[in-house]
Amino acid sequence: MNTEIYYMVLKANPNDVNFKADTVFYACWVNDYNPEDALLKAQFKAGVYGFSIQDIVITSMLVHESDFINSEHELKCFKTAKETGFCGLVYGEPNDTTDKGIHTLNATGLLEIQEILNIMKKSKLKGRCLHYDSGNRCTEIINAHSIQNKKMLQVIAENGHVIVPVHDYSTLSKNAGKSTYDKRGINKVSTFLGFCGKHDTELFKVIDTAELKPTDEQVFLYSYRSLCREYFVKENALNDFSQMLSKVNNKAIKENLSLIRIGEESGFLLLKNLKKEYDELLKKKNFSNIEYLLFTSGQKPNMAFSGIINPDYDFEGNLLQDIANLSIELSSMTICSAPMKNGWGFLIVWLKSSSEICNQLIDSLIRSIKNGKSLPDMLFRLTLTFENHAFNPTFWENLSLDSKNQITKTFFIPADIFSQTNENVSTGVENIINWEFQSVIEK
Numbered sequence: 001m002n003t004e005i006y007y008m009v010l011k012a013n014p015n016d017v018n019f020k021a022d023t024v025f026y027a028c029w030v031n032d033y034n035p036e037d038a039l040l041k042a043q044f045k046a047g048v049y050g051f052s053i054q055d056i057v058i059t060s061m062l063v064h065e066s067d068f069i070n071s072e073h074e075l076k077c078f079k080t081a082k083e084t085g086f087c088g089l090v091y092g093e094p095n096d097t098t099d100k101g102i103h104t105l106n107a108t109g110l111l112e113i114q115e116i117l118n119i120m121k122k123s124k125l126k127g128r129c130l131h132y133d134s135g136n137r138c139t140e141i142i143n144a145h146s147i148q149n150k151k152m153l154q155v156i157a158e159n160g161h162v163i164v165p166v167h168d169y170s171t172l173s174k175n176a177g178k179s180t181y182d183k184r185g186i187n188k189v190s191t192f193l194g195f196c197g198k199h200d201t202e203l204f205k206v207i208d209t210a211e212l213k214p215t216d217e218q219v220f221l222y223s224y225r226s227l228c229r230e231y232f233v234k235e236n237a238l239n240d241f242s243q244m245l246s247k248v249n250n251k252a253i254k255e256n257l258s259l260i261r262i263g264e265e266s267g268f269l270l271l272k273n274l275k276k277e278y279d280e281l282l283k284k285k286n287f288s289n290i291e292y293l294l295f296t297s298g299q300k301p302n303m304a305f306s307g308i309i310n311p312d313y314d315f316e317g318n319l320l321q322d323i324a325n326l327s328i329e330l331s332s333m334t335i336c337s338a339p340m341k342n343g344w345g346f347l348i349v350w351l352k353s354s355s356e357i358c359n360q361l362i363d364s365l366i367r368s369i370k371n372g373k374s375l376p377d378m379l380f381r382l383t384l385t386f387e388n389h390a391f392n393p394t395f396w397e398n399l400s401l402d403s404k405n406q407i408t409k410t411f412f413i414p415a416d417i418f419s420q421t422n423e424n425v426s427t428g429v430e431n432i433i434n435w436e437f438q439s440v441i442e443k
């Protein structure tokens with residue numbers, strides 16, 4: 001997995017833990033990709049256990065099993081962190097540094113994993129029709145595919161399975177607390193209960209029963225479907241956080257969830273406004289209010305994807321828009337793969353209202369190509385900035401371990417809530433994807 005164990009010792013307030021010692025130390029082992037994120041996690045865990053940290057005595061030191069062979073407790077902690085992602089122990093000084101002085105930690109007010117799973121499962125199954133004209137007649141909600149199913153997902157699948165990023169709790173517990181890529185059935189990935197059968201069939205007929213030509217209507221609908229899937233997922237996430245917040249009593253976790261919720265809330269508001277804009281155009285059948293770039297490939301696809309992003313940096317590493325600034329109306333673009341008559345297309349779409357930022361991103365793409373950067377590498381990096389992407393299993397199996405690790409890190413590190421790493425489309429995952437593009441269609 002390419003992670004390391006980082007060891008740190010934090011000085012805590014003795015009153016927090018009711019110790020008869022002048023000084024209390026909180027030692028922890030964190031399994032992580034980099035020392036900065038490991039330290040943040042340790043500090044968060046300290047909060048969960050009710051400590052206020054007075055000082056950092058040892059900060060994120062890279063350690064190995066051999067460093068702890070002289071202490072039974074520490075060795076055990078090292079091994080636990082390797083398996084589960086984290087382990088901490090607390091001891092006091094003076095006269096409290098022996099194994100006898102090591103105390104077991106108990107946190108209160110946590111949410112049971114099963115409870116979190118139940119909340120998330122419930123909202124995932126809460127179907128609703130996102131069509132602008134939805135109403136009482138939308139009774140039969142279907143499991144709609146957000147990635148074109150027949151000619152895209154089914155083409156890259158083997159025995160009905162594809163490789164996707166997974167970060168459900170059962171995977172985390174099996175994989176040292178780390179998210180990873182794994183095989184899943186195509187009916188479990190990329191589907192969402194976001195439309196009733198009637199509206200789904202009616203609305204997406206021109207992209208589900210015909211290859212991308214492209215017409216403006218087709219391009220618009222691909223973009224709209226990427227948006228709706230994200231809308232569905234974000235609305236669920238927001239409800240999940242509210243429910244978890246109402247059930248959790250641990251102060252540190254509550255604070256952390258509240259912070260995440262603020263981000264989720266503003267993210268959802270943005271999507272809500274954008275969906276309104278799309279819905280208005282859809283009602284009027286005004287499909288010309290879009291701009292797009294389509295790269296066509298004659299190859300058999302090895303990846304399928306559909307997502308929406310707010311580009312923050314361009315391909316040369318320059319800031320485009322500060323996505324942490326909740327007061328600005330962020331520009332968005334959708335990215336998806338679509339089946340074409342002789343192969344497939346990499347489709348990037350945005351509304352005219354987002355054209356200033358999106359054009360800047362595309363300009364940097366063109367400059368980078370002129371400077372010798374690889375177009376497939378750059379486009380591949382774009383697909384790793386959103387979750388809804390899948391690989392052909394054989395393509396994935398044939399990648400070297402190093403390539404798999406690079407992909408895993410590129411996607412999962414910025415996605416981690418403790419991560420301070422930005423999504424970076426200017427470098428990384430070079431020479432992994434083998435796409436060849438014949439032409440580009442632009443509007």
Ligand SMILES: [Zn+2]
Pocket residue numbers: 129130131133134135137138195196197198199200
């Ligand atoms: Zn409906």
